[in-house]
Amino acid sequence: MEQILLADLVNDLPNAVRLQRAVHVLREHWQCDAVGLLALDGDSLRLVAASGLAHDALGRRFVVAQHPRFATILSRREPTWFDPASVLPDPYDGLLDDRKGSPLPVHDCLGMSLYIEGKLWGAITLDALTTGTFDAGARVRLQHAALVLEAGIRVTSLERENRNLRQLGSSNNPTSQFIDESEILGESPAISHLLHELDVVADSDLPVLLLGETGVGKELFARRLHRHSRRHDKPMIHVNCAALPESLAESELFGHVKGAFSGATNDRAGRFEAARGGTLFLDEVGELPLSIQAKLLRALQNGEIQRLGADGLIKTDVRIIAATNRNLKENTLAGHFRADLYHRLSVYPVHIPPLRTRGRDILLLAGHFLEFNRARLGLRGLRLSYAGERALMTYSWPGNVRELEHVISRAALKLLSRGASRDQILTLPPEVLDLDIPSAPTAGHAEPLPSEVYAAAAAPPGLSSADDDLYAVEPFYGSPPIVINEGVAYSAPIANSNPVLDTALLPLRAATEAFQRSAIEHALQATQNNWAQAARALELDSSNLHKLARKLGLK
Structure with missing residues (x-):
């Protein structure tokens, strides 16, 4: 076990793959039902890698004060075993994935705190449905394995530091160097690509226009942009443009002086001044009245504002992030939004994907x-x-x-x-x-979920995705990792699992095409050769799927 963990330390593996391989190795070694690796984030623990837990477990945040078992594990430096008769509630009760859907309680539990550079980082937990799985020898072996695991976590966090040196240079907390505190949860290609794009554009002072449907979380993405920008130590001021009455909008944005209007009993700074040196987030900017749009445009063009009722100009220094669920381009054509303001705000437009994708x-x-x-x-x-x-x-x-x-x-x-x-x-x-879901298709022609097709494509021939947890339909890890090292790709076997690709080394392009070909073939098989359904299941545009199939020799 230690040899496999050590080998991964020197291999050029993606961070998520390294940690996921580690929990799989531990689970195989102890022949237990679940293993979880949790990082401490403030007052909570969050799973960063797991094997054998229910699909939704990785999205959970466990407040330590609410879970006495976690609190006990974190309070000790040596392994902690909980007697099956313990009255302390188990945070994983009902979360072990038994492949049948019943909420099974945990019977045998073992855990240990993990430290990086002398500071508490998190914990590793092992759980079993069979009493007596973890004897005294298991606790000694976990202590040895934890040393290697801590080294692996440190390698992972160092790699993140190298990629994000500017953002993380001021932090001395190894936990903060590993956990993204933005609360943007997701590992899909769409969200991963978006977060990378935002991290790149955050380093500039370009205005950003966040576009997306209602409820996609545009404010969270705006806060991430600010947090990763050079202005992160300055305020971010949120303005809900939809809630600004036209009569008060100018005062809210630019401020006013005493006596500017009835009720103005004192001088008051506006949102632009409050955000000086930082970020001004204009949420639902498409709702601004046309009269205010003109004044906002002047402020953005000249870098100056004028308090309502005042003669003098005030220099501004803010970065603008705007957001809307409207199609501003169409609104400009319809005359509902100023074209010049639209072009000023949309220097870098970012589309936030809807949840269904x-x-x-x-x-x-x-x-x-x-x-x-x-x-x-x-x-x-x-x-x-x-x-x-x-x-x-x-x-x-x-x-x-x-x-x-x-x-x-x-x-x-x-x-x-x-x-x-x-x-x-x-x-x-x-x-x-209480979801309004259309009735199921005709029996025998049910369209599979995208995850089911992906799991089928990930599993090698002759192995059902339900037969081996490595190929289980789990969030974050749908298939065994394809390791890329010096331009060569090969499958990374874990314990006794079967590889997706031949263990012989393949050129990177050939390995990639082999995996794509397998995914498409399984998708077509699952959909009775319905190309449209296969495209939806693989989350591809239908025309792109046909082009890819022709390229791979499938058409």
Whole structure:
């Protein structure tokens, strides 16, 4: 076990792959049911890698004060074993993935705190459904494994420091160097690409226009932009343009002097002055009245503002981030938004993807909201049934992340209102989610979820995704890693798992095309050769799928 962990320290592996391989190795070594690696973020623990836990577990934030077992593990430097008869509630009760959907309680638990450079970083936990899995020898072996694991975490955090030296240079906390405190949860390609793009543009002072549907979380992305910018130590001022009455908008934005209007009894600075040196976030900017748009344009063009009722000009130094759910380009053509202001604000437009395009991020976010409601309502445990998971993945989410949050909160309250006990592990079935989902297709022609096709493509021939946890449909890790090292790709076997590709070394391009070809073939097989359904399942544009298939020799 230690040899495999040590080998990963010197291999050129992506950070997420290195940590995920580590938890898989630990789980295989101890033959237990679940392993979790948790990083301490303020007063909470967050899973950064897991094996054997329910799909939504990675989105959960465990407040240490609410979980005495976690508090006990973090308070000690040596491994901590909990007697099966312990009265301390287990935070993973109902979260072990038994492949059948029943909320199984944990019976045997072992954990240990992890330290990086002498500071508490987080913890590793091992859980089993069979009593007696972790004997005294297991605790000694965990202590040895923890030393190697801590080294792996330090390598991972060092790599992040090298990539983000400017943002993290002032931090001496190894936890903050690993955890992104932005609360933007997601590992889908769409969200990963977006976060990378935002981190690049954050370093400039260019105005950014965030575009996206209602409920996608535009304010969170704006705050991330500010936090990663050169102005991060200055204020970020939020202005909800939709809530500004036209009669007060000028005063709110630019300030006023005493006597400027009835009720102006004192001089008052506006939002531009409050944001001096920092960021001004104009939320729902498309709702601004045309008269205010003209004055805002002058402020942006000249870098000067004038308080209402004053003669003098005040120099401004702010970075503008604007957001809207409207199509401002169409609004300018219709005369509802000034074209010159639109071009001034949209120097760098960023489209935030709707939730329905983010695949298994839906379950990651659901886990976050499940844990929040478990704590808020004082429940022993709260999880989704497998049918509930499928309902969430099938729904179109017109209200996006905000709607998902409300759906989970409402469903938990419904269970309690129907007599469910707070002392039980509560499971949310589809009927309490109350989602308007179209009726299922004709039997035998059901369209698979994108995650199911992905899992099928990831699993090698002859191995069902449900047969081996390595290929299980888990958020964050849908398939065994494809390791890229010096231009050569090969599958990275974990324990006794079968590789996706031949273990012989392949050129990178050939390995990539082989994986793409396998994914498309499995998608077509799962959809009875329906190319349109396969494209939706693979989250590709239909025309792009046909082009790729021709390139790969499948057409």
